[in-house]
Amino acid sequence: MGDLALPDFISDLPQSIIESILTRLPIRDAVRTSILSSKWRYRWATITHLVFDENCVALFNERPLAENSLVKFITRALFLHQGPIHKFQLSTTRLQCSPEIDQWILFLSRNDIRELVLEVGEEEWFRVPSCLFNCRKLTRLELFRCEFDPPLAFKGFSCLKSLNLHQVLVAGEAIESLISSCPLLESLSLSYFDSLDLNIWAPNLKYLCLEGEFKDICLENTPLLVSLSVAMYITDDIAEHFEQSSSCNFIKFLGGVPLLEKLVGYIYFTKYLSIGNGPARLPITYSRLHTIELCQVSFEDMKEILVVIRLITNSPNLKELQISGSSNTLAAIEARDLDFWEKECPSDCTFKQLKLVKMTDVSGVPHEMELIKFLLTSSPVLEIMSINPCAFVADRKLNMLIELLRFRRASAQAEIVFDQG
């Protein structure tokens, strides 16, 4: 094959295609294309996505050497780069907080950075420099393990659509004002915060993910919220704090999200929602809600069960429901307040789209069984009811099964799948 005779077939492609290819390569390979031929000398230098991680540089065993080589590599790459940088991502555990990071952020802030993901070392939390707040065009910001301190005059990121703060040290008010000053914010994720007291004002927010110890959350203005995922860790003092408050958490949290489509609540979520005295009837119907997942629902607490019922009965278009119980297996097995079910569940309530119900960690306590019974009788199109008994109820499994058999089923196709685990 006469290599010299055939023209090369890639170098003349338009820059947008070359960029498309180079951004799909690991940064190291992209940079190496500079020695391919004269046309490729600086092709890599204009790519707008820079993603750095530990694989960029050769492996070293000693920490300082490894860190050093990574820092040098990134600094050089940035120095040789031309043109705007739209995405910068650095994910590494090797790099402790280092003064170069500040300089990189300064450089990026001068180059129209749009997406910034920064995840650095675990021992020392790096302090976000103030030049970060000058990145006017930022649309996505993800920070891991750092100290975040917006200056007083900070007016917010006017283009920010996605914010993800994970283990970030920041004052509660700062977060609140940051969220409310980003008008286009669509996706918010806050994890591992300590005792956060949050009022979320985000008119365009669609996706919310919260994880950590939250003292109080109020979704004050999130009318467009589509997906909600909450993991609450309630410590004792938070629980005490709740004892004293009388505001209804359910309303505070779920009162203003009519467009909600997916709700996932981990650990203490139902407990959190159960606190406070709510109105007899919920004023809101979640007509778009199609998936509910609730973990660790305590079926001995009437209030929690009430929360579950309210949630379900106000979601006429529910398609998938997952509930995992957390009942103390040694607790009461006697029926108590069973007429509560008749009171709270309207008999005409049907779930016209509910196809899948998954109950896990079922311990067979009366209220749990009542819930299953209720679901079976109100779901005309149910296809699968999956029941996973929890590991401790070996002796009660038979009783559970016997009860299950008796339940009326509204759906002829309903399968009760009893998973022995």
Next chain:
Amino acid sequence: MSEGIMAVVKPEMKSYIWIQTADGSIQQVEEEVAMFCPMICREILQTGMGSSKNYAIPLPQRVNPPIFGLILDYCRFHQVPGRSNKVCSVLSVSCIASLHISGEVLSFLFLGVLVVGGTERKIFDEKFVRMDTKRLCELISAADSLQLKPLVDLTSRALARIIEGKSPEEIRETFHLPDDLTEEEKLEPLKNIADDPRIRLLNRLYAKKRKELRERGKLKNVEVEEELVDERSVDDLLSFINGGNEESKEVKTNKNKKKNRRRKDQLKDSSSNSLNGNHKAFDSLTSACRDGELTDITLSTPSQTSKFQGSTAASFSPKLEFDDSDSDDDLDPVMKEELDREVEDFARRLNSDWPQRMQEILSLSQQRRLLPVSMNGNDSAHRCTDFGQQIILQDQ
């Protein structure tokens, strides 16, 4: 969607769009398939072309007929409902009723899944991009000019997978890239690549070489280059090669201008030495360029027993002249070329594997007289000797 443009669509028949490819030939394409390409879609909507043979839509230059065929296959698969172009979705939906469905698509529909599932598309995509590199490049170029973004993304990913992990030579070969970086450019410090001890060394070598070139360049302007004649007798040279330590020390301390030239000649002559392929010794032919140890490069004299002279930094690389006192005004163009070649080779070696390099070196013994030490980043403390060199120069 104005009805006027839709006039061609007869509900009972499949409707076609007329397309003219770059070579002038005109063909008919099913409407819904053609509409999947945003560029064609826009042409139809904005200019109303494509309705008849005389008004066939001309395709952009980069789309040649065979590639267009491929693109049509892609479109045909992916335009099954749910994936159609936003602009033309109404059109596609209306045409579904009259769709002449290909077997593949039909089977999907029978599965009751109207929107082709994600994995089915993925499987198709994976198979689709299995073609030779040249065609992939043509395909991506054509997809880009037709603004078919999903196909551009797919082919970019495929090309990136091809490039990833390959050495520069392999990439050049795959894409037929000319290896046309000038000497100076190649010698520019490789700031980009990872901070490897080898790279650092290479940078240092290049720095030295550049300095040499610069000085040479300066001197060229100043004086005419003279043809240097090596006046040493053959005996001298042979005795040098076969001699003992003192000789090598002599070499080391003798900062003669002609050092390079002499060394080069020595090597030519030393091919007469027949040492057995001593691979163990060859192994010691590792990083001549340990950090900081390249202060003095000389040839240690060969001996049958691997005698490593502690005093002689015995790495073989005559071109790597690190003595500042050595001026370069005696390097003639021929020498310069040789040196340039070595540097290039050196760079190449950095990218290849050890066994490969061994083979290369062994095979290159015929063509090249001067060979650089191969670097494999091995932090072996062995001194390099001429053993390796002689193995190289052995006529295989």
